[in-house]
Amino acid sequence: MTAELMNGKQLAASKQAEMKERVAKLASDGIVPGLAVILVGDNQASQTYVRSKQRSCEKAGIHSVLKQLSAETTEAELLSHIHELNQDPTIDGILVQLPLPKQISEQAVIEAISPEKDVDGFHPISIGKMMTGEKTFLPCTPHGIIELLRASNVEISGKHAVVVGRSNIVGKPVGQLLLNEHATVTYCHSRTPDLRAITKQADILVVAVGIAKLIKKEDVKPGAVVIDVGMNRDENGKLCGDVDFDDVESVASHLTPVPGGVGPMTITMLLENTIESALNRS
Numbered sequence: 104m105t106a107e108l109m110n111g112k113q114l115a116a117s118k119q120a121e122m123k124e125r126v127a128k129l130a131s132d133g134i135v136p137g138l139a140v141i142l143v144g145d146n147q148a149s150q151t152y153v154r155s156k157q158r159s160c161e162k163a164g165i166h167s168v169l170k171q172l173s174a175e176t177t178e179a180e181l182l183s184h185i186h187e188l189n190q191d192p193t194i195d196g197i198l199v200q201l202p203l204p205k206q207i208s209e210q211a212v213i214e215a216i217s218p219e220k221d222v223d224g225f226h227p228i229s230i231g232k233m234m235t236g237e238k239t240f241l242p243c244t245p246h247g248i249i250e251l252l253r254a255s256n257v258e259i260s261g262k263h264a265v266v267v268g269r270s271n272i273v274g275k276p277v278g279q280l281l282l283n284e285h286a287t288v289t290y291c292h293s294r295t296p297d298l299r300a301i302t303k304q305a306d307i308l309v310v311a312v313g314i315a316k317l318i319k320k321e322d323v324k325p326g327a328v329v330i331d332v333g334m335n336r337d338e339n340g341k342l343c344g345d346v347d348f349d350d351v352e353s354v355a356s357h358l359t360p361v362p363g364g365v366g367p368m369t370i371t372m373l374l375e376n377t378i379e380s381a382l383n384r385s
């Protein structure tokens with residue numbers, strides 16, 4: 104068997120083309136969706152992600168503003184920028200790029216963003232609504248994963264989904280969304296004894312731990328759907344995921360590549376949330 108590629112890059116491009124049309128219609132009604140991105144410090148990877156978000160906004164016709172703050176920014180300074188953006192009628196979404204320098208509490212920052220503009224879906228109110236299945240902004244990477252599964256016609260209901268990793272931005276919420284779609288969900292993490300015995304039971308395996316090529320073909324049930332959220336550099340400095348692609352390709356039924364899998368979908372869902380927020384302007 105050779106796995107079917109789940110092409111996030113392609114799905115993202117087609118969704119973004121649709122969005123561009125929606126944004127053009129909105130603009131003719133006088134509404135231009137606006138996204139503010141705040142970047143604190145000079146983390147190289149963060150700068151790359153932020154640039155890529157801005158390019159996608161521009162292409163879709165979404166107004167984007169970047170606030171670049173120094174690595175020495177205080178929590179109070181950052182909070183005052185957020186308060187200002189909360190009040191700004193041209194801004195529908197606020198994203199503070201994580202991670203933040205250590206003098207700033209990420210939780211305090213996330214909670215300062217108005218839930219109406221929380222296009223990352225990280226605010227406790229958004230998370231609570233996601234848990235109960237109320238309408239809200241869904242976190243972008245988990246939502247992008249669900250959209251990739253849908254586009255690939257992967258049945259979720261009744262399946263055993265195993266999530267490796269329990270971060271607040273990927274692991275925990277993707278498990279919740281899979282549960283909302285009626286999967287049976289198991290979470291594994293760094294203190295799970297015999298991780299591989301559990302990943303092998305997965306019908307749908309989502310890996311988000313940040314360890315290059317952790318998952319090998321022996322860890323995957325034949326025919327499983329494998330979603331790789333990893334973003335690592337291999338021994339040659341090449342971008343690679345948490346799944347050993349060349350190995351797992353021979354056992355999985357569907358597999359996401361890195362790059363070109365989950366990453367582009369994350370950005371797409373961010374744009375979607377920003378447009379949705381603009382529609383809710385009143």
Ligand SMILES: Nc1nc(=O)c2c([nH]1)NC[C@@H]1CN(c3ccc(C(=O)N[C@@H](CCC(=O)O)C(=O)O)cc3)C=[N+]21
Binds near residue numbers: 198200366
């Ligand atoms: N508040 C906040 N929201 C985020 O959504 C957020 C964040 N902070 N901090 C960092 C992570 C990481 N993240 C990525 C988004 C897109 C790609 C992406 O598009 N990657 C491409 C190409 C990557 C490349 O070539 O370097 C791909 O996988 O094909 C990757 C990573 C969003 N994050």
